[in-house]
Amino acid sequence: MAIPRTFLVPLIVACALFMEQMDSTVISTSLPALALDMAVDPISLKLALTSYLVSLAVFIPISGWMADRFGSRTIFRSAICVFMLGSILCGVSSTLPQFVAARFFQGIGGAMMVPVGRLVILRSVEKVNLVKALSYLTIPALFGPVLGPPLGGFITTYFHWRWIFFINIPISILGLYLATRFIPDLKAEQVSPLDWPGFVLSALGCSLLMMGLSTAGRHLVSGEVSLACVVLGVLFLAAYVWHARRAAAPLIDLTLLKIPTLQAGVFGGSLYRIGIGAIPFLLPLMLQLGFGYTPFHSGLLTCATAAGAMFMKTIASRFLERYGFRTVLVVNGSLGILSLWAIALFTPQTPYIVMMLVLLIGGCFRSLQFTSLNAISYADVDNPRLSQATSMASVAQQLSIGMGVVLAGFALQASNELQGHATLVASDFWPAFLVVGAVASLSILMLRRLSPNAGAEMSGRVKTKSA
Incomplete structure (x- = not known):
C-alpha cells in the first residue's frame, strides 16, 4: 500500500x-x-x-x-x-x-x-x-x-x-x-537575480559583529582584534542599510519595518529573545558548575521548559482569540520575564521539584509569547512580500538569540570577576539572569504601543465580535 x-x-x-x-x-x-x-x-x-x-x-x-x-x-x-x-x-x-x-x-x-x-x-x-x-x-x-x-x-x-x-x-x-x-526536484520557471552585494554585506556584518562580541574579554583573541571585528561588523551592516535603500530587489527589504505589527514582532520580539536566548547557555552551566548536577540530571531538569512550551502550543490560539494580541503580548510577556527572574532565586538547596515547576510554568509563558510574536509579525503583510518578511523575521530571531548568549556571557564574566571567584560558583549566576531579564523587559514597552485591535482578524476576534 x-x-x-x-x-x-x-x-x-x-x-x-x-x-x-x-x-x-x-x-x-x-x-x-x-x-x-x-x-x-x-x-x-x-x-x-x-x-x-x-x-x-x-x-x-x-x-x-x-x-x-x-x-x-x-x-x-x-x-x-x-x-x-x-x-x-x-x-x-x-x-x-x-x-x-x-x-x-x-x-x-x-x-x-x-x-x-x-x-x-x-x-x-x-x-x-x-x-x-x-x-x-x-x-x-x-x-x-x-x-x-x-x-x-x-x-x-x-x-x-x-x-x-x-x-x-x-x-x-x-x-x-x-x-x-x-522528494521531487522542483525549480522555479523564472528566478530573479540574487542580491549578491547585499548578501556579502549582511554576511560579513553579522559574522564580524557577533564574533567580535563573543570573543571580547575571554583572551581567545586580542582585545584589538575583537574591537576591530565589532567596528567592521557595524560598518558592513551600515553599508547594507545604505545598499538596501537603493537596490531594486534587496536581500532583506527594510521598508517592511514600516508595518507596525511587523516592526513590533521584529524589534519587540528581538528584545524578548535576547533574555530568553540566554537560558540554554546559563542554566546548564549553573546546574552543573554551580550546583554540582550531572549533565544527565541537568538535562532532565532543563527539558521541563520545552515540555511546558509543547503544552502551551495546543491552547495558544484560545488565549489570542479571547484576549487579543496586545493584551497577551504585554501581560504574558511580563509573566515570562518574572519566570526568568525566578531562576535567579535558585540555589543548590532549592528542591528539584520546585525548580522543575518554575521551568515548566516559565516554558508555558515563553511559548505563548513566541507563538504570538511569530503570528503578529505577519498579520498585515501582503502575500507578495511574505517571503521577504519571513526572511527578515528569521534573521532577527537567530541574531537576537545569539545576542542573548553574548550578553549572558558578559554578565556572568562580570559577576564572577566582581565577586573575586577563581572559577564559576553558584552565586555568580543570579546577576546574569537579572541582567538578561532586564533587557527582555524592554520589549514590553514596545509591545504596549500596538493597537488594541492589532491582528484581530488573525486571532479570530473579528469573527467572534460579528457573531
Missing part, C-alpha cells in the same frame, strides 16, 4: 527538522564537559553557540533562492550532506577554534535544510491537504527541544559528548535516501 505524499514528504522534512532542532538544544547540556575537554573557560563556549546561530542568520535568506535556482531536492540533499559533515567535524574537534568553525559550517546545512524542506511541502502537496501536511511538520519542532537536553546529558554522562554529533550520521544517511526517492 502506497504511503500518500501528504504524509510522506512532510515526514521526511520533519526528520531533518527534528535533527536540526535536537542538535541545537542537545549541545547546551554538554557545555561544561566540552570546556573541560578543550581546556577553556566555560564562558568562552558562548562562541560555539553564537557561531551556529550566525550561520543560520546569514544563509536562511538565500535558501529559497537556491532552491528555485538549482532545484528543491538538490538543495535539500546538499543541506543534509553539509549538516552531516559539519556534525562529523564537530565530533572530531579538539580545540575551541576547530569546534566553532565546525559549528558554523554545520549551521549552513541547518539554514538550508528546514526552509527548503518547508518550500518542498508548499509546492508538492495539494492545497486542500496543505494544513494537514504542515501540521505533521510541527511535531518534531515540539519534541526536539524536549528530548535534546536529557539525551545530550545522558550521552555526556554515560558515554562521551562527541557521540552527540556522531548520531546525526545514520539519521542523515536515511534522510538522503528518502529525499532521493520521494
Whole structure:
C-alpha cells in the first residue's frame, strides 16, 4: 500500500527538522564537559553557540533562492550532506577554534535544510491537504527541544559528548535516501537575480559583529582584534542599510519595518529573545558548575521548559482569540520575564521539584509569547512580500538569540570577576539572569504601543465580535 505524499514528504522534512532542532538544544547540556575537554573557560563556549546561530542568520535568506535556482531536492540533499559533515567535524574537534568553525559550517546545512524542506511541502502537496501536511511538520519542532537536553546529558554522562554529533550520521544517511526517492526536484520557471552585494554585506556584518562580541574579554583573541571585528561588523551592516535603500530587489527589504505589527514582532520580539536566548547557555552551566548536577540530571531538569512550551502550543490560539494580541503580548510577556527572574532565586538547596515547576510554568509563558510574536509579525503583510518578511523575521530571531548568549556571557564574566571567584560558583549566576531579564523587559514597552485591535482578524476576534 502506497504511503500518500501528504504524509510522506512532510515526514521526511520533519526528520531533518527534528535533527536540526535536537542538535541545537542537545549541545547546551554538554557545555561544561566540552570546556573541560578543550581546556577553556566555560564562558568562552558562548562562541560555539553564537557561531551556529550566525550561520543560520546569514544563509536562511538565500535558501529559497537556491532552491528555485538549482532545484528543491538538490538543495535539500546538499543541506543534509553539509549538516552531516559539519556534525562529523564537530565530533572530531579538539580545540575551541576547530569546534566553532565546525559549528558554523554545520549551521549552513541547518539554514538550508528546514526552509527548503518547508518550500518542498508548499509546492508538492495539494492545497486542500496543505494544513494537514504542515501540521505533521510541527511535531518534531515540539519534541526536539524536549528530548535534546536529557539525551545530550545522558550521552555526556554515560558515554562521551562527541557521540552527540556522531548520531546525526545514520539519521542523515536515511534522510538522503528518502529525499532521493520521494522528494521531487522542483525549480522555479523564472528566478530573479540574487542580491549578491547585499548578501556579502549582511554576511560579513553579522559574522564580524557577533564574533567580535563573543570573543571580547575571554583572551581567545586580542582585545584589538575583537574591537576591530565589532567596528567592521557595524560598518558592513551600515553599508547594507545604505545598499538596501537603493537596490531594486534587496536581500532583506527594510521598508517592511514600516508595518507596525511587523516592526513590533521584529524589534519587540528581538528584545524578548535576547533574555530568553540566554537560558540554554546559563542554566546548564549553573546546574552543573554551580550546583554540582550531572549533565544527565541537568538535562532532565532543563527539558521541563520545552515540555511546558509543547503544552502551551495546543491552547495558544484560545488565549489570542479571547484576549487579543496586545493584551497577551504585554501581560504574558511580563509573566515570562518574572519566570526568568525566578531562576535567579535558585540555589543548590532549592528542591528539584520546585525548580522543575518554575521551568515548566516559565516554558508555558515563553511559548505563548513566541507563538504570538511569530503570528503578529505577519498579520498585515501582503502575500507578495511574505517571503521577504519571513526572511527578515528569521534573521532577527537567530541574531537576537545569539545576542542573548553574548550578553549572558558578559554578565556572568562580570559577576564572577566582581565577586573575586577563581572559577564559576553558584552565586555568580543570579546577576546574569537579572541582567538578561532586564533587557527582555524592554520589549514590553514596545509591545504596549500596538493597537488594541492589532491582528484581530488573525486571532479570530473579528469573527467572534460579528457573531
